[in-house]
Amino acid sequence: MSAPQSPVQRADFDQFMVPNYAPAAFIPVRGEGSRVWDQGGRELIDFSGGIAVNALGHGHPALMKALTEQASKLWHLSNVYTNEPALRMARQLVESTFAERVFFANSGAEANEAAFKLARRYGHDVSGGSRYEIIAMINSFHGRTLFTVSVGGQPKYSEGFGPKIEGITHVPFNDLDALKAAISEKTCAVVIEPIQGEGGVLPAEQGFLQGARELCDAHGALLIFDEVQSGVGRSGYLYAYMHYGVVPDILTSAKSLGGGFPIGAMLTTEKLASHFSVGVHGSTYGGNPLGCAVGSALLEVVNTPEVLDGVKARYERFRTALESMADKYGIFSGVRGMGLLIGALLSEPWKGKAKDVLTAANEEGLMVLQAGPDVIRFAPSLVISEADIDEGLARLERAIARITQA
Structure with a gap:
């Protein structure tokens, strides 16, 4: 009989963990749908979604079933072999998007690392080495590896790690003239988030994405x-590019893709995929049977008119309530975003105080996010109930009333 596990508490983080995070004072231990309970049994409503990860909330039966069934069969093989869940999920992604080929990874950073390496490999192969420059956006975020943090347009994440990777240029988001001035025959790729997440929940303008596509085509560069x-x-669409009607050459996906199970993917065309021949790139865990079984089950649920139309309807419910709070308390200057990736911009007197709003919301039993110091970010379950939305917004309003009237 095994000995009972010793209890853990928040102080253990400060004693045992690397201090690169500053987690909340409470520890969530159980979740169901869009509700979470901490160690003390306190219930919170989850508007954070694990930072846009828990696409179907906590403990969704379809994902639980897929994971437990696969866990009883096969956990890991490595890419010396292929496996049924990976092949099934790759087929789903190809059949649902522009893509013809899929590469699986463990995270968004790894998916982006693969995308940037593929772009440079393609540029090398077609130019003999002269086409390697990458153009990215100011305030973009693409991950925490040395390559992805260098491509990301936020110096606070890339400084202090020695010489940066060369050949990366940053231009202002939604500034087509700046992109036009920067692109050249040396450009292998232009990298854009259709909705900047960490940069403040800022959607791209239609003309900017369309213009970027045309510039890439004119200069022989790839659009990522x-x-x-x-x-x-x-x-509110399987992928945001579908809303814009602008098709990339490479697309990276992660976060919601596994509903909480770590998985990432790079989607591309057959022509480009051929530049990743055997041995050029790889991942030990990429295409793991557990992750792909869960991801496949999630796609079956999410990629339906009912769920996608429901996301659009939920956006309107959030927007209406947040704009009402803006009028009543003066704390927000606007609401932006798309679907269930929503940003509420803090007004001038509250700029820099997003963390204060998060803390107050936590105290009222609500989990929210920030996107920089000036934006409150909401990324809940795509199937969160109207009752949970309304109760969560009521808790947010109590928090706002308390801190604005203090």
Whole structure:
């Protein structure tokens, strides 16, 4: 008989963990749907979705079933072999998108790492080495590896790690003239988030994405869409590029893709995929049977008119309530986003105080996010009930009333 496990508490984080995070004072231990309970039994409503990850909330029966069934069969093989869940999920992604080929990874950063490496490999192969420059957007975020953090347009994440990767240029988001001035025959790729997530929940303008596509075509460069945060139903479309009608050459996906199980994917065309021949790139865990079984089950649920139309309807419910709070308390200057990736911009007197709003919301039993110091971000379950939306918004209003009237 095994000895009972010793209890853990929040202080253990400070004692045992690397201090690169600053987690909340409470520890969630159980979740069901869009409700979470902490160690003390306190219930919270989850508007954070694990940072746009828990696409179907906590403990969704379809995902639980897929995971437990696969867990009883096969956990891991490595890519010396293929497996049925990976093949099934790859087929689903190809049949549902522009893509013809899929590469599986463990995370959004790894999916982007693969995308950027493929773009440079393609540029090398077609130019003999002269086409390697990548153009990304200011305030973009693409992951935490040295390559992805260098492509990301937020210096606070990339400084202090020695020499940066060369050949990366940043231009202002939604500034087509700046992109036109930067692109050249040396450009192998332009990288854009259709909705900037960490940069403040800022959707791209239609003309900017369309113009980027035309510039890439004119200069022989690839267009990469980072849909790690905006993808898998989050925008009200399976992928946000479908809303814009602008098709990329490479698309990256993660976060919601596994509904909480770590998985990422890079989607591309057959022509480009051929530049990743055997041995050029790889991942030990990429295409793991557990992750792909869960991801496949999630796609079956999310990629339906009922869920995607429901996301659009839920956006309107959030927007109406948040705009009402803006009028009543003066704390927000606007609401932006798409689907269930929503940003409420803090008004001038509240700029820089997003963390204060998060803390107050936690105290009222609500989990929300920030996107920088000036934006409150909402990324709940795509199937969150109207009752949970209304109760969560009521808790948010109590928090706002308390801090604005203090």
